[in-house]
Every structure is written in structure tokens, then in C-alpha cells.
Amino acid sequence: MSPPEINQSLVRIACYVSVLIVLCVFEILRPYREPSLPRVKRWLDNLGITLVNNILLTLSLAPVLSASIAYAGRVRTGLFYIFEFHFLLKLFLTVIIMDFLLYIWHLLNHVVPFFWRFHRVHHSDLNMDVSTATRFHFGELAISALIKASIILFLGADIVGLLVFDVLVLATAQFQHSSLRVSERFERWYWLLFVPPSMHRIHHSVVIRERDSNYGTIFSIWDRILRTMTRNVDQDKIRIGVGAYPDFNRLRFLFLLLMPATRKVK
Numbered sequence: 001m002s003p004p005e006i007n008q009s010l011v012r013i014a015c016y017v018s019v020l021i022v023l024c025v026f027e028i029l030r031p032y033r034e035p036s037l038p039r040v041k042r043w044l045d046n047l048g049i050t051l052v053n054n055i056l057l058t059l060s061l062a063p064v065l066s067a068s069i070a071y072a073g074r075v076r077t078g079l080f081y082i083f084e085f086h087f088l089l090k091l092f093l094t095v096i097i098m099d100f101l102l103y104i105w106h107l108l109n110h111v112v113p114f115f116w117r118f119h120r121v122h123h124s125d126l127n128m129d130v131s132t133a134t135r136f137h138f139g140e141l142a143i144s145a146l147i148k149a150s151i152i153l154f155l156g157a158d159i160v161g162l163l164v165f166d167v168l169v170l171a172t173a174q175f176q177h178s179s180l181r182v183s184e185r186f187e188r189w190y191w192l193l194f195v196p197p198s199m200h201r202i203h204h205s206v207v208i209r210e211r212d213s214n215y216g217t218i219f220s221i222w223d224r225i226l227r228t229m230t231r232n233v234d235q236d237k238i239r240i241g242v243g244a245y246p247d248f249n250r251l252r253f254l255f256l257l258l259m260p261a262t263r264k265v266k
Ligand SMILES: [Zn+2]
Pocket: 106, 109, 110, 119, 123, 203
């Protein structure tokens, strides 16, 4: 199948739904911790936000991303066209470079107050499970899509590379947010290169020092190299959420949409 024939949206949705179902079953069978809040209510909010975001992105910024891929290919602009790497090397570099830039973007979401206004929607979830992985404010995703369009032009990234990266980001984000009991041995090995649930659980702690660390999505190496990694936290004592938002009944769908425009919180 040639790249233009790939139905990108269908691949993304199929991967998202399959991983969601598998992890959801394992969360019920082997939970890391039992949810302290009504699962159905949280899932309605989180999956409602996911659905609204996808409709808005498909209508607004997906065409911008497709146009930048098409433009880079037409005028052969970007690093990958200049150096003409082998297909597999290009794929590998796309994933590595895009993941590093995602790490930087995630870090900026924590240190720049304007970006934190949007990103706190993701962190305000008081339980963490696979549904948290796609609980983002549309504003954050929109800014992120515009940055991504510029990176596509800079790299000259193609559809296949970007699709592989998107699917990996989505699946690894779903895994690391899941409330899944994973064997310590597996985590120890996985943590050497990738981000296991325990590493990301620390990132969702109400303790700001812990929250402002462990920014990686696919690879854990960026946190290791740039010294933003936190380990050795008692996992059973981690309280999930943002300290300023302790009340689940106020953190419902409509408030989450308005949250970036509400008072400033740490
Ligand atoms: Zn974060």
C-alpha cells in the first residue's frame, strides 16, 4: 500500500480503541489501585473531552497538518529531503526527534504559566487510568498541532513516519497512564529506555516538585540525560491531581472546558 492510500484517521482510531479496551480489561482484572471516584462519571468526562477534541481537530487543524506534509513533499523541503536518508533511518529519526521535541513541549507546559493554564486540565484528574491519557484541553492540542506543522516542514517528515510516531505516542501514553499492576521486574527493565506507569504516576503527583519531573512520553532517556527524572518515590503514597482542585464534583466536563480562563493556580 502506498502512503497516500493509508487512511490515517482510521489507523489512529483503531489503535486507540484497541489499546483502550485491552488496558481497561487489565485495569479491572489487575488494578494498581482501586478508583476512589465513580469510574463511569470520570470516563464520561474524559472520553467526552477526547471526542470533542477529535471532532474540533479534524475540522480545524488536521487539514493544516496534512497540508504541511504535502507541501514538504512537493517542494522537497526539510532535513530528510536534503540528506536523503534510507527509509528506515528516516523512520527512526522521525520517532526519536519528534519524541524529544514532545519532551521539550511537555516541559514548557509546566514552566510557562500561560501553557500551564491549559495543561492543568490534564493533571486535574483525581484518579489516573487509561482514560486520563487523552484528557487534554483543546487549546493545548491546537497550539501543539501548530508547532507540529512547523516541525514537519523543518524535518520534511512524511505520512508514514508521522503515523508511526502518532500511534506509538498514543499507545505509550495510554499504557503509562493506566492503573495497571505491572511486575516490578518488567518495570525495572522497561524504565531503562521507556516510560512505565510508575514513572508517569510520579508526574501526576500533587507534590509540585514531583509533578515538575518525568516529562518523557515514549522514551525515558530525555529525563535521564537532562536530569529531570524523579525515582524513589513511595508509589502507594502518591496523591494524584492538582492540589488546588481537590473536589471532583467541581471538576466536571464544562468546568474543564473553561478551566484555562479561570484563576491562576500552581
Ligand atoms: Zn504534565
